[in-house]
Amino acid sequence: TFVPAGNDAFQPELVRRYLEPYRGALGISDEELLSLGRVDARDGTAAFSMPVLAMRAADHYNGVSELHGEVSRKMWQGLWPDLPQHEIPIDFITNGVHTPSWIASEMGALFTRYLGPRWAAELDDAELWQRAYEIPDAELWQVHEHRRSRLVQHARRWLHGAAERRGAAREEVELADEVLDPHALTIGFARRFATYKRAALLFTDLARVKKLLGDPDRPVQLVFAGKAHPQDKGGKELIRSIILASRDAGLRGRVVFVEDYDMRIARALVSGVDVWLNTPRRPLEASGTSGMKAAANGALGLSVLDGWFAEAWRDHGWEIGWGIGHGEEYVDGSGDAREAELLYDLLEREVVPLFYAREGMGQLPRAWIRRMKNSIAKLVPQYNTARMVRQYTGKFYVPAIRLTHKLTDGDLAAAKALTTWKEHVRSAWQDVSVVDVRLESRDEVAVGEPVKVAATVRLGALTPDDVAVELYHGPTAGGHEIARGKVVRMTAVERAGDGAWRYFGEIPTGASGAHAVAARVVPRNDAMSHPYETALIRWG
Ligand SMILES: *Cc1c(COP(=O)(O)O)cnc(C)c1O
Numbered sequence: 001t002f003v004p005a006g007n008d009a010f011q012p013e014l015v016r017r018y019l020e021p022y023r024g025a026l027g028i029s030d031e032e033l034l035s036l037g038r039v040d041a042r043d044g045t046a047a048f049s050m051p052v053l054a055m056r057a058a059d060h061y062n063g064v065s066e067l068h069g070e071v072s073r074k075m076w077q078g079l080w081p082d083l084p085q086h087e088i089p090i091d092f093i094t095n096g097v098h099t100p101s102w103i104a105s106e107m108g109a110l111f112t113r114y115l116g117p118r119w120a121a122e123l124d125d126a127e128l129w130q131r132a133y134e135i136p137d138a139e140l141w142q143v144h145e146h147r148r149s150r151l152v153q154h155a156r157r158w159l160h161g162a163a164e165r166r167g168a169a170r171e172e173v174e175l176a177d178e179v180l181d182p183h184a185l186t187i188g189f190a191r192r193f194a195t196y197k198r199a200a201l202l203f204t205d206l207a208r209v210k211k212l213l214g215d216p217d218r219p220v221q222l223v224f225a226g227k228a229h230p231q232d233k234g235g236k237e238l239i240r241s242i243i244l245a246s247r248d249a250g251l252r253g254r255v256v257f258v259e260d261y262d263m264r265i266a267r268a269l270v271s272g273v274d275v276w277l278n279t280p281r282r283p284l285e286a287s288g289t290s291g292m293k294a295a296a297n298g299a300l301g302l303s304v305l306d307g308w309f310a311e312a313w314r315d316h317g318w319e320i321g322w323g324i325g326h327g328e329e330y331v332d333g334s335g336d337a338r339e340a341e342l343l344y345d346l347l348e349r350e351v352v353p354l355f356y357a358r359e360g361m362g363q364l365p366r367a368w369i370r371r372m373k374n375s376i377a378k379l380v381p382q383y384n385t386a387r388m389v390r391q392y393t394g395k396f397y398v399p400a401i402r403l404t405h406k407l408t409d410g411d412l413a414a415a416k417a418l419t420t421w422k423e424h425v426r427s428a429w430q431d432v433s434v435v436d437v438r439l440e441s442r443d444e445v446a447v448g449e450p451v452k453v454a455a456t457v458r459l460g461a462l463t464p465d466d467v468a469v470e471l472y473h474g475p476t477a478g479g480h481e482i483a484r485g486k487v488v489r490m491t492a493v494e495r496a497g498d499g500a501w502r503y504f505g506e507i508p509t510g511a512s513g514a515h516a517v518a519a520r521v522v523p524r525n526d527a528m529s530h531p532y533e534t535a536l537i538r539w540g
Contacts, residue, residue, distance in 0.1 A: 069090055093392055095288075133377060190270075219254065266293065300371050324346065473516065
């Protein structure tokens with residue numbers, strides 16, 4: 001996670017003391033152990049970082065959304081200091097939810113009737129989920145309205161119980177039985193109250209929110225739930241401000257905070273609200289999953305373009321809800337006021353009018369229902385655990401199992417060989433260099449005509465079998481920087497003296513404009529899980 005508090009790091013003395021038994025069992029020195037938890041292994045004072053330890057011990061790395069993958073490559077650049085950021089071997093697999101666990105039973109029955117009984121087993125069958133459009137508007141709306149009134153009943157009961165346990169005055173306990181309106185547009189927000197999630201963003205302008213919620217013809221209400229980490233002062237302060245707002249005379253009964261957030265409460269919320277609000281400071285929300293649970297029940301997203309929602313929004317836009325902003329990133333809290341403003345604008349101009357646009361005999365909000373169906377049909381087949389586990393299996397688990405067998409079969413023969421080879425490569429690496437790179441084509445070539453490149457590299461004690469010599473090439477924006485270069489392998493042509501080799505390669509040209517090329521040497525061994533496992537790379 002991008003949030004510092006989410007990345008445990010310990011002082012070297014503590015690590016020495018408490019990891020001593022492991023160090024002994026592994027037969028490594030204190031410094032070797034400590035270097036496993038340091039971005040820069042040579043920095044003897046740096047704290048011992050748990051994520052770094054995990055990454056140094058792992059073969060595969062991934063973020064939990066596309067944006068989080070990007071953020072992670074930036075964040076962990078230090079582990080592969082000589083690699084262009086986009087080549088850092090951190091992939092992404094977007095999180096998913098186990099949809100059947102989050103679907104209200106009435107909604108599940110509706111799915112069974114119109115999508116067929118296999119909906120729960122075929123979460124990633126996009127075609128099957130298209131049948132969500134066959135659910136009659138009136139039926140979907142009836143089920144949804146029923147779920148909303150169930151949520152209101154639950155909330156009253158929970159608030160009643162909480163007030164009693166607190167020993168609140170009788171009037172307050174009784175008041176709990178009358179909060180919320182089963183017919184009002186209901187916005188849900190339930191999360192850990194980490195400060196970056198900005199639970200109280202909606203209360204930035206109290207007068208404006210009172211006007212919005214208090215409209216007698218088009219009422220709006222907010223249901224909050226969540227817990228703060230006991231040591232997170234800021235998070236607890238957010239909860240306090242929401243409870244204060246819920247007691248404000250101008251908001252009472254329309255803003256509730258439900259204590260002891262757990263999966264039971266989450267289920268009632270995600271299946272009972274009309275809108276799921278999500279206001280993290282981009283790019284701090286790695287994925288977020290509660291919005292997926294809500295979407296599967298037909299709730300519309302109202303969200304900053306962060307985590308999973310950034311992808312969903314890119315693919316589907318307003319069809320599935322509303323994006324707050326356009327993916328801007330602000331320093332610390334400098335964008336809060338601006339994003340609160342955008343949130344109010346969306347609610348006043350888009351969300352509330354759409355919800356209360358009732359048509360025809362049944363007085364149904366047809367355009368709203370259309371978006372509910374979009375959410376179900378377009379988001380469920382993507383943001384589910386079946387798709388997620390399939391991706392983990394294909395991208396990581398199966399290759400990792402194969403590699404494990406390859407390395408460990410026959411009394412670890414290949415693992416031993418790989419270790420010996422890595423030591424050899426590391427000790428020889430100081431003599432590896434790119435001596436020269438020459439274009440054998442003219443300076444100007446036509447699009448489609450390959451550019452021929454020759455290079456001489458010094459490999460010292462290594463041979464062409466130990467390394468890959470690569471051309472990193474791409475368009476430049478005028479200078480020498482290659483923004484997102486592509487890579488082609490060169491082939492060894494001949495020896496060029498003591499420990500030196502001549503290589504040749506061809507770069508395909510696909511576009512006109514100024515291009516640049518660099519040659520580089522990286523260790524190569526099929527027993528490594530990825531080419532940058534040693535983090536060694538020599539550029540010319
Ligand atoms: C889904 C869920 C979460 C995680 O929600 P995010 O949107 O990822 O923050 C946390 N707690 C409970 C009880 C949940 O059901």
